Amino acid sequence: xxxxxxxxxxxxxxxxxxxxxxxxxxxxxxxxxxxxxxxxxxxxxxxxxxxxxxxxxxxxxxxxxxxxxxxxxxxxxxxxxxxxxxxxxxxxxxxxxxxxxxxxxxxxxxxxxxxxxxxxxxxxxxxxxxxxxxxxxxxxxxxxxxxxxxxxxxxxxxxxxxxxxxxxxxxxxxxxxxxxxxxxxxxxxxxxxxxxxxxxxxxxxxxxxxxxxxxxxxxxxxxxxxxxxxxxxxxxxxxxxxxxxxxxxxxxxxxxxxxxxxxxxxxxxxxxxxxxxxxxxxxxxxxxxxxxxxxxxxxxxxxxxxxxxxxxxxxxxxxxxxxxxxxxxxxxxxxxxxxxxxxxxxxxxxxxxxxxxxxxxxxxxxxxxxxxxxxxxxxxxxxxxxxxxxxxxxxxxxxx
Amino acid sequence: xxxxxxxxxxxxxxxxxxxxxxxxxxxxxxxxxxxxxxxxxxxxxxxxxxxxxxxxxxxxxxxxxxxxxxxx
Ligand code: HEM
Ligand code: SF4
Numbered sequence: 001x002x003x004x005x006x007x008x009x010x011x012x013x014x015x016x017x018x019x020x021x022x023x024x025x026x027x028x029x030x031x032x033x034x035x036x037x038x039x040x041x042x043x044x045x046x047x048x049x050x051x052x053x054x055x056x057x058x059x060x061x062x063x064x065x066x067x068x069x070x071x072x073x074x075x076x077x078x079x080x081x082x083x084x085x086x087x088x089x090x091x092x093x094x095x096x097x098x099x100x101x102x103x104x105x106x107x108x109x110x111x112x113x114x115x116x117x118x119x120x121x122x123x124x125x126x127x128x129x130x131x132x133x134x135x136x137x138x139x140x141x142x143x144x145x146x147x148x149x150x151x152x153x154x155x156x157x158x159x160x161x162x163x164x165x166x167x168x169x170x171x172x173x174x175x176x177x178x179x180x181x182x183x184x185x186x187x188x189x190x191x192x193x194x195x196x197x198x199x200x201x202x203x204x205x206x207x208x209x210x211x212x213x214x215x216x217x218x219x220x221x222x223x224x225x226x227x228x229x230x231x232x233x234x235x236x237x238x239x240x241x242x243x244x245x246x247x248x249x250x251x252x253x254x255x256x257x258x259x260x261x262x263x264x265x266x267x268x269x270x271x272x273x274x275x276x277x278x279x280x281x282x283x284x285x286x287x288x289x290x291x292x293x294x295x296x297x298x299x300x301x302x303x304x305x306x307x308x309x310x311x312x313x314x315x316x317x318x319x320x321x322x323x324x325x326x327x328x329x330x331x332x333x334x335x336x337x338x339x340x341x342x343x344x345x346x347x348x349x350x351x352x353x354x355x356x357x358x359x360x361x362x363x364x365x366x367x368x369x370x371x372x373x374x375x376x377x378x379x380x381x382x383x384x385x386x387x388x389x390x391x392x393x394x395x396x397x398x399x400x
Numbered sequence: 401x402x403x404x405x406x407x408x409x410x411x412x413x414x415x416x417x418x419x420x421x422x423x424x425x426x427x428x429x430x431x432x433x434x435x436x437x438x439x440x441x442x443x444x445x446x447x448x449x450x451x452x453x454x455x456x457x458x459x460x461x462x463x464x465x466x467x468x469x470x471x472x
Contacts, residue, residue, distance in 0.1 A: 102435040107420055270424070274460075332459040340462055344417035349436070 011036035014049050016073070016284070016307060017175060022379055026324065029312045038298040044073050046304040048289075049312075053320075053336070055296050056313035059287060059306060060340040063090050066287035066306060068343065072171070072383065073286045073305045076178050082185055084232040085225055087343060094342055100214050101229070101346050104152070104207055110349040113148060117354060120147055121361035129365060132396035133372065136253075137246045137387045144358050145241035148350070149234065154206025155195055162191070167239050172382040185231065192230045196223075207233070233347075241351045243282035243386020244337075245358045250387050251276060251326060252363075253371050258328055263367040266360070272328040273356050278335035279326045281311040284383040285339065310336040311385065369394035407446040408469050409454050411438045415465035422466050426453040438465070 007015050010028050015021065021028055032039050032051045039049040050056055059066050067090050070081050081088065085097035103109065124143055128134035146160035166184040174181030195208055203209040208230065214221055221229070252259040262268055285308040289300045300306070314335045317323040338345035345351070371377060372391035380388050409429055411422070418436035422429070428450055430438050446454045446468075458466040 099435060102418070106434060106436045107423070107432055274421075331456060334460060334462045334464075336462060338419065338462075341417060344419060344463075349420055 011039045012041070013043070014039045014041045014047075015043050016049075016383065017381060022381055022385070025311070025385075026315060029309075029315060030324070033312075033316060037296060044075060044305060045077060046301070047073050047286075047307055048298070048300060048304060049307045049309065050295065051309065051312040051316070052296070053313040053316040053318065056308060056310065056336065057340050058295060059308060060336075060343075062293070063094075063342065065289060065291045065293035065300075067290045068094075068287060070288045070305065071286050072175070073307050074175050074178060074181070078178060078182075082228070083225070084228040086229075086346075087232055087236065088228075091342070096216065097225070097229070098342075098346070100211075100216075101233075104210060105346050105348075105350055107349045110353050113152070113350070114353055114357060116151070117144065117148055117357045118361060120144060121358055122365075125361065125365050129397040133391065133393050135390060136249050136392045137242075137390040140362070141245035141249065141358065141387075142239075142242045144245060144354050145238045145351075148354060149237045152207050153195075153230075153234070154204050154208055163234060163238055167235055170235060171239065171384060172380065175382055188231045188234065189227050192227055195230075196226075236345075237347045237350065239380070239384050239386070240282050241347075241354050243380065243384055244277060244280065244351065244355050246387040246390060247280035247282065247385075248273075248276040248355065248359055249362065249392070250371075250377065250390060251280065252359075253369055253390075253392060254374070255326070258326060259368075262328060262359075263363050266363075268328050269356060269360065271330055271333070273352060273359070274333045274335065275326055275328055275330050276355070277337040277352075278314045278320065278330075278333055280386075281314045281335065281337035282384050282386050283337070283339075283345075284309045284311055284385070285343075286383075307383075310339060365397060366394045406471050407448075407451050407454060408444045408471060409440045409446050409457070410444050410467045410469070411440055412465045412467060413437065413439070415463045417463050417465075419462050421460045421462065422457040425460060426450065426457045429454055429457065 007013050007018050010032055029051045037052045037055060041047050068088050071087055086094050089097050124140050128139050134140060146163055147157045150157040166188055169180045169184035199209050199212055211226060262272055287306045287308055289302050289304050289306060292302060293300050315323045338348040369392050372393050376391050377387050378389040380386055416437050420432060420436060422438050423432050429441055429446060431441050432438055454468055458468055
């Protein structure tokens with residue numbers, strides 16, 4: 001991204017793909033919140049950046065002026081945008097696209113996946129614990145959501161590499177190069193068509209079979225919508241959850257007191273998981289302004305995008321006392337990591353289960369650990385934030 | 401404690417988006433339907449020993465859908 005002009009003023013020329021923003025966005029957001037709560041940029045063909053919780057909330061609830069038809073801020077706009085219902089749907093189409101997806105992700109369904117997830121985490125740890133080191137991002141965190149969603153969809157767990165390649169194309173490289181995003185869509189479409197064809201003769205109890213069996217007014221979901229939703233479910237759950245697990249481990253590796261406290265008192269896990277989700281919320285979404293509107297005194301123009309930063313909202317000190325501190329037993333925590341309003345993350349129960357299980361299994365076996373080299377941590381690019389490389393050292397487990 | 405001063409909890413269905421925070425904090429007081437949306441268990445009466453949990457559930461609902469009232 002060295003070809004992009006450097007940012008001089010975050011309030012009038014912000015760029016969320018600037019390396020300073022990606023590596024440590026928090027001071028930038030804090031500055032904006034006091035100086036210019038709704039920043040603007042002419043980059044990305046015009047975009048706004050609200051940094052206060054209340055403004056993020058108002059926009060999330062206002063589906064009349066803010067459309068989800070585009071949910072990623074890119075250099076170019078694809079016209080028409082590629083639909084991935086329900087995340088790209090507005091009312092009234094949103095509800096019918098969303099409702100049938102909810103039962104497979106409800107708390108009871110997710111609880112049934114817990115034992116398998118525990119076993120998966122244990123196997124991953126077995127593979128590196130004797131060496132006393134691992135890359136917590138690539139040897140551990142990334143495999144958990146990849147394999148869990150592969151299992152749910154009923155596709156080979158070994159295809160995880162392929163999924164991550166699509167995600168990188170769609171969500172990272174695709175911000176500046178639309179052809180990469182389109183390549184990902186094309187390849188995923190071929191992949192899922194093949195999976196659908198496989199189920200013509202034999203339905204399983206997987207999510208793809210479940211979706212093929214859905215009927216609305218007696219008719220199955222049209223193929224283009226079905227493919228859009230399958231691409232969404234594959235993409236939405238992987239690097240998001242990977243980021244949440246990775247960022248939580250990063251925090252524990254760099255904060256000795258919190259790590260020891262959580263190991264000594266596992267009953268803190270309920271509030272700790274919510275606090276990690278608040279402080280390191282991985283997902284920033286977007287909306288397109290479709291009708292002239294004013295938010296917090298700032299007029300917004302149709303056609304411009306809004307970078308909808310749940311992570312910045314979660315750091316607003318007006319909403320969260322000591323917002324910049326991780327408080328493992330924070331009692332009041334209305335964080336917005338999974339969004340607010342009608343698009344609340346469908347996978348929130350699953351993501352919470354995976355995050356909690358990943359931390360529990362890790363801390364049980366590896367209570368003491370630290371970064372091999374703080375400068376060796378590489379954070380992601382794009383609007384899902386988390387560590388992508390994170391070499392970690394710990395005492396090797398001696399098997400007796 | 402008389403029936404009169406009993407705390408009651410209620411979920412505003414049109415606000416609830418199924419974050420499931422209420423039920424994980426106070427499983428005694430909430431039920432989740434197949435779609436993940438919450439409602440108060442039974443008639444919503446909160447025994448005195450659970451009042452603190454009910455307050456926490458209210459204060460952690462991101463959609464402000466949990467309502468507490470006192471009967472009087
Ligand atoms: C820690 C992990 C995760 C985070 C932080 C996260 C965050 C979010 C956020 C903020 C939204 C709201 C989008 C908006 O308002 O435009 C969302 C929507 C969504 N998420 Fe997640 N997500 C995570 C994991 C997952 C998982 C595991 C899945 C399932 C496989 C998933 C599936 C979805 C879907 C389908 C939507 C669209 C819902 C709708 O538009 O009605 N997510 N997610
Ligand atoms: S926490 Fe709030 S939004 Fe979530 S299920 Fe409970 S009432 Fe509904």
